[in-house]
Amino acid sequence: MTAKILSSQEGEVVSGVGGSVRLLLEGDPVGVWIQTVPPGSGPPLHLHEDADEAALVLSGEFEWTLAGEVRRLSAGGFLSIPRGVHHRFVNVGETDASFVAWVTPAGFEGYFRQRVHLDPSKDAEALRRLAQSFGMTVVG
Template sequence: MSLEEITPEGRASLYVKRGVIHRPAGTGITKWVSGDIYTVKATGADSNGSLGFIEAIVPPGGGPVAHVHFDREEAFYLLDGELEFLDGNETVMAGAGDFLLVPRGTRHRFKNIGSKPAKMVFMFASAGDERLLVELGDDPVEGQMPAPWPPERFEQAGPIAERLGLNTENLP
């Protein structure tokens, strides 16, 4: 089956409209969050609120506390390494090439229980929670690696999430 070529006659706006967002490798908003490295590639402002897209490097022992997003889904795609994912009250191991979709209202977290860093991309649909990473996270310091946070540092997340209007809750 072949498709007819679409020509610009009468459809010029399809050929000249521009709006692609291009974030080359190594660019984006990079923040350190309790030892993890997150680079926000697309924000809700970029996507008209439809998604937030993040690249993550999770060192051994790294990952967030268990939490729930009540008003958005979160999807993960592992590029390298292995991560343990919490799904409600059970865990599943995920490796390079694996995809996970966390429906809204599902208690979840990921944790690197391996011996090497894991790399993944993940997205929020709809956008919003990427703003929490940007506001809560630390700016990278050249020549250093991020360190895990003490428990009291995580207490800052609640007031920031509330101010941003995020419907997210950390759970034990």
């Protein structure tokens, strides 16, 4: 792992993925990002075939679905998502909400950089292929 210190203003920000993602660490054994999600937004139910993920809510309120269990989590709420487990989240608040996520092995964080170029309403099949290329399968 590479030593790294970032201020709150550093790290590549990728916008347009249902909010924004600030990439903090990639290409090491672990990928780390902060994801900011507008009200009512979140991905469909999905799984990661070859990566374990974890998330810590920083602000706002999310409804997380994990392995069939649905829970609301606010700042300080945490979840661990083993590879192959169905999950999703949606911002259920009235303002932007954010969480820090990490994935191991690293690699999935590159999805956000490519995802920004696709419009789900026009490119659903391209989006599915992109997700699959990063080991993500949409299941709902």
